Ligand code: RTP
């Protein structure tokens with residue numbers, strides 16, 4: 001069953017480039033409501049924990065280094081069918097393959113520095129949102 005929430009991070013490349021506001025505007029224009037929002041920075045240990053599901057993948061160590069290299073902006077978002085709708089809004093992992101008008105097409109630099117994260121399932125959206133936000137910070 002689809003829930004109505006997903007979780008996103010604006011990644012270090014996009015925050016560094018000054019695209020936080022543009023990306024949040026695109027997200028709200030697409031009909032998502034912001035349920036929780038914070039700017040923070042992951043330690044390598046916390047980035048490693050967040051991406052634990054990928055620890056056997058060849059890109060895991062680079063990803064952890066990259067995601068702890070600068071500030072990120074974390075958010076919980078709400079919309080009907082949020083997980084799938086948000087992945088459509090952000091586009092393919094590799095910006096070279098992302099559709100015109102998607103957030104990754106507009107703001108990503110590479111398959112790694114690809115501007116935003118989007119949860120891949122309702123279950124992971126819940127886990128990832130709770131990783132950053134206690135219940136009394138989710139509205
Ligand atoms: P995300 O989790 O960030 O929303 O991205 P995704 O589902 O589209 O991609 P996923 O397979 O979950 O990979 C997580 C992140 O790892 C980096 N990556 N690097 N060098 C590479 O080949 C490679 N492949 C993936 C990207 O930052 C990707 O978003």
Ligand code: MG
Pocket residue numbers: 118119120
């Ligand atoms: Mg993923």
